[in-house]
Amino acid sequence: MxxxxxxxxxxxxxxxxxxxxxxxxxxxxxxxxxxxxxxxxxxxxxxxxxxxxxxxxxxxxxxxxxxxxxxxxxxxxxxxxxxxxxxxxxxxxxxxxxxxxxxxxxxxxxxxxxxxxxTPKVKDGPVECLRILRMSRSSAMKARTITINQIRGLLVSSPDELRSRYRGLNTSALIASLSRSRPHGHIADTSYVTSLTLKTLAVRYQSLSSEIDTVDASLKEILDSYAPLLCDLVGVGTEVASQLLVTVGDNPERVNNEAQFAALTGVAPIPASSGKTSRHRLSRGGDRDANSALHHIVLVRMVSDQRTKEYVAKRTIEGKGKREIMRCLKRYVAREIYRQISNPVPAPIITDLRPLRKQLGLTLQSVSEHLNQWPSIISRIERGQSRNDILAADYRRWLKNQLELGVDFSGPCFKEV
CATH class of the missing domain: 3.30.420.40 (ATPase, nucleotide binding domain)
Structure with a gap:
């Protein structure tokens, strides 16, 4: 001993x-x-x-x-x-x-x-694979941005016949048109060299896009097997989920509570009061890429999530500005993300909504009128393309209520069965 x-x-x-x-x-x-x-x-x-x-x-x-x-x-x-x-x-x-x-x-x-x-990261598990793939994706994204900027810069100073040919095209149409072009002429001809260079850059852009798509598929495959429930949260996609997992690492025990996670992602509130002003600001430390991911979630939720819309409206009435509201939302999102990482909870099942609606003979238009929502929103919830737990619960409750009442919507007018 x-x-x-x-x-x-x-x-x-x-x-x-x-x-x-x-x-x-x-x-x-x-x-x-x-x-x-x-x-x-x-x-x-x-x-x-x-x-x-x-x-x-x-x-x-x-x-x-x-x-x-x-x-x-x-x-x-x-x-x-x-x-x-x-x-x-x-x-x-x-x-x-x-x-x-x-x-x-x-x-x-x-x-x-x-x-x-x-506590150092383990760096030998699925999250390390995500980090390596994201590094490759980041460099490809930067190279693709540089490429399209070079293409547009060349077109600005190119001869008028070239500019007029590609004027008004969006990025995808421009790249497709340039990659299909067949430049011909003398190597000392400015128009020919410009056309040749534009075609080369367009092919490079397509190659980088293909590389990014391949990496995205790999990221999704890892997430589906390692953290499938994280992407169930509103506003969390492959890009955001992979970044947050990379920030935490393969050994989440490094982060003992959600306050530490908030500090790690740069959303820990810090007093910033002075005189008659009483306020807080967010920490400027932590992983800025993770902070950017949380910012992206907040932006998505402010547009598509009913809970967030109601919160924004409430705080706006209280006199809070948009930036301060977003700071509060980022802190709430960090808390939700940490709980999902440390104790994964599956999203509510929505596969029963469409069969129930069809059983009652309801159209999306009639449902949207009863729930005061756009038909496209109802359709996306039914197909699992967007998440709104409150609306889905109200929708299910209303459908079951109609089923219990025995209301038949399939005829030209509503009638009791």
Whole structure:
């Protein structure tokens, strides 16, 4: 059994080619440090090195998501508790200087003092696959945007015969027309070179679009098997769901409550009062991509979700501005997203609505008149293309009530059966 004297804490300063490992005792005394190559043999050497000095309490590793990602997996596989050490103290660095051994010892001291620590992401599950796919999708999206901007820029300065040929076309029609074109002429002819370049860019645009569609299909396949219920929420699609899961990581226990999730996504309320003004603003920290995803959900719900519309109307009457209302909504959405991630709840079943309506001989138009809704909204709810739990519940309740009353809508006029 290990004694108190050989309980140790490990600190690691990671780099692309080498890792510097430092060991201190559980009361802060420096014991040893050594540099290892960032390869398989180096990782095995690190395990032997720290194992030869005692029982490891914990290991503080810098850059667990980049240079230290593989080392983190190795240490966890060996049963070592790994903690991510954030940026070293700049004031201490100015006073004591900087070197790999000093940074490694600083990482170990941070673990001992429980200062500047975080639980690293696992980075070896479905969410890591989502992250990699999203990285590919992001670069393809940026390249496609650059491509269409180049096409439109070329058309602005191209000869009039080219401009007139493609004037007024939207993006999809423009790309299709350019990709089908057959430029001909001399290589020193400006019109020919412009047409040839436009065709090349259009083909590139189509290739990037195909790549994005392939990635989207892969993202959806992972979401359908890993978190199928997350996309049941109003306003949450493949893009938004994948981003929120990437933010949380494969080990959601990193986020212990919905307040921490709100801070992680940059929607934690912060007091911003002054004088007679009493208000809050949202934190500008956290993952900005996740914050953008929540913003997208709010925008969708303000247009299509009845609960959100009623809330916006209520807060507007109270004198709140649109931006402040959206801040409140983002906080509510973060709470709902966290609950769905930590305790998935399926969306209410809506497959019974259309059979009930047809059994009563009702048309979408007649239903919409009774529920005071557009027929297209009723149709989308029946097909599961949009979600409004309150309207769906009212719709089902009304249909069942008509069924119990024995009302027949199939004839030219309503009659009792």
């Amino acid at each position: 290990a004694t108190e004297e050989n309980r140790i804490i490990v600190g690691v300063d990671t780099h692309s080619d080498t890792h510097h490992v430092a060991i201190i005792s559980d009361y802060g005394r420096p014991i040893a440090d050594q540099e290892f190559l960032a390869v398989g043999s180096g990782y095995r050497g690190i395990l032997e090195f720290i194992g030869g000095h005692g029982t490891v309490i914990a290991a503080g590793v810098e850059g667990t998501g980049s240079y230290g990602a593989e080392l983190t997996k190795v240490l966890r596989g060996a049963g070592v508790q790994v903690l991510e050490v954030t940026r070293p103290n700049r004031q201490a660095r100015r006073l004591k200087g900087k070197s790999d051994p000093l940074d490694a010892y600083q990482a170990a001291q941070s673990v001992l003092a429980e200062r500047g620590l975080a």
